[in-house]
Amino acid sequence: MIQYRTLKNNLPLTIRSAERSDAEQILAFFNEIGGESENIPFGPGEFGINIDEKITFIDQSIASPTQLVLIAEVSDEIAGMLTFNTSKRPRLQHAGEFGISVRRKYWHIGIGSHLLAYLIDWAKQTRTIRKINLRVRVDNDAAISLYEKYGFTKEGMITRDMSIHGEFIDAYLMGLPIDHSAP
Template sequence: MCARNANARQEIQHLILKNQQPLIVRHAEPGDAEQLLAYFEQIANESENIGFGPGEFELSVEEERNYLQQIAATTDSCYLIAEVAGNIAGVLTFSPGKRQRTRHAGEFGITVIQKYWNLGLGNHLLTTFLAWARQTGTLRKINLRVRTDNLAAIHLYQKHGFLQEGIITRDMYLHDTFIDAYLMGLPLDPL
């Protein structure tokens, strides 16, 4: 869920994927906790582009529910869900810096179920998130990290104006191989 104050509220978005399936982008709610945990286990089995593998997302349903309640209480965090036919097909989470000097910036992560890759779902999540971020009145910089070999994701981020700002060598270790990641950022225009 993104912060729900008068300046930053995003309503439910009814959209269409490239394959003509209806897509809903909405705020996560505490009642989504159980389905979200199943979603994260599924993507852990489908994608090596994320920082955790099968069985490593170690939150209980109650912990996830509490986390979702904490996000709802903030004005500058975001947790979006993309639904197709009532099922979670993608998620975008964003957390800003916690201190006064860093709260103007934060990092997001985005995941999509494999069967919805290349259908525009990630683009819809990112577009919705960036519209929200620009309306907060406090956020001035959005950051992310992405594997250097995840060309589809890099293309999506560049399409939205993100620029490569650095590289983290040996960011991940998978199949006996180190994998680097780009740091990318998007400055938001002041209001």
């Protein structure tokens, strides 16, 4: 499902699932954003996934009804991404975790909101996903506000989730139940 939206600065936004041909641009995106934010679990050049692994990951997500690799595109450039995964095990397949990132130059114009709204609509349509989880640094106010805006609540906290420059950073576990009204 491709979505077309207009951003707060009036630029057109396209949200779509990743394809094999995006693999190289996706790696460049992650390598770039690793140096733009200390709110994600890797620094510049630390993404640690090569092109073949990325292609395999995209193929798996296309084949799986409970995985999603989303690209937010502005002017043919990857401006943001959201990745959602569940376990394949039947007892765990109803719940998955996502990660989201937007290139710094595109922050605050609504891309994160559009990506998250897409994920929630998609999850409802799967009929399989019943819970969306995430973890976020306790001091990442922008991301926490974004998640709370879409109904996520804090469910727990883990200590020493990341270690950056010798400092341990705690994380909140947040979640959103996905329930369907009767048909």
